Amino acid sequence: MTEIDTSDGGVPPLAPEQLATYFALMEAVSLLQHRVEQQLRADGGISYVQFQLLARLVQADGPLTMTQLADGVVYSRSGLTYQAGLLETAGLITRSTLPEDERATLVTLTEQGAALFGRVLPGHVEVSRVLLFDPLTADDVRHLGEVMTRVRDHMRAQPPRSAAPRKRRAGTAR
Amino acid sequence: MTEIDTSDGGVPPLAPEQLATYFALMEAVSLLQHRVEQQLRADGGISYVQFQLLARLVQADGPLTMTQLADGVVYSRSGLTYQAGLLETAGLITRSTLPEDERATLVTLTEQGAALFGRVLPGHVEVSRVLLFDPLTADDVRHLGEVMTRVRDHMRAQPPRSAAPRKRRAGTAR
């Protein structure tokens, strides 16, 4: 096994520890995501994206507009419309026009939606406990939570895209 | 905003801090993944999965069989075949039969593949630095790396699926 060389004329290399941390983080979360998707699919027939949308509505404790609902969950308007369509067809939400601004669509959690979320959550919590929290001390959790909250807020504050000049464009695996 | 209630007859609830940590982790990494995908697509025309496969070959410093290559990256044989097909078409890898075991396929990184990886890596490193490492202290990185390595190893040791009894099955958003 060879160590990946991140040195480059232009960019300062990452410390090896940073690269290892990055890969461990990405791999661990990928595994977690995969299991979580399986659990949600098996227990409630929903994806993690759909779970997140329901979770937002539960947290908001009231209707949200599409835009409010989208936030960090979905990265294109049409993607959200698609997901909302699925959730509405499944009877988990309803959509209506917001009277104050008739451009906006108000999304409301149905009883069924709330019930499904409640039904799915214990298994979800169980998966995250077994996979993520079991090998961690209370201190690890505290620190991880603090760090990831900071990172998340930092990312959210970051300019959405561009601003960083894109480089070459290779004709490759599409 | 309402706090999500994870209490349930069957399952012990997560501490609120755990749930918040879990959500912060998932959200932060989702944002990171999204940006990383964009960078790889823009700079090299590859996806993160493809980047991972190339990275494995670079790390291995020699050919790997499909099975060795798959490991934590892809969760189905056919998915790997698909990705390998794309990489081969793009000239980034070649596939050949392993002489010792003619069932196996040997995957070799081409010069082009190595070159592309080298070309894409700086930008990749840059994104992870700006998004992930900038708001972290050296100590945070050390701790995060240690913790996520432990979690990853724990997950990898976990039985792949089933073993945990699945529950109800609701007719819902498919």
Next chain:
DNA sequence: TATTGTTATACTCTATAACTATA
């Protein structure tokens, strides 16, 4: 004109099952 959301469409990716070939 800008904003909210939807639709049409094309594309990427994943997974299951059936299949081939070798061990």
Next chain:
DNA sequence: TATAGTTATAGAGTATAACAATA
């Protein structure tokens, strides 16, 4: 019979661009 990989196929999801309607 088990293992390695491929193929066929179907389905889920995403994004871009064009569009409609309201502010």
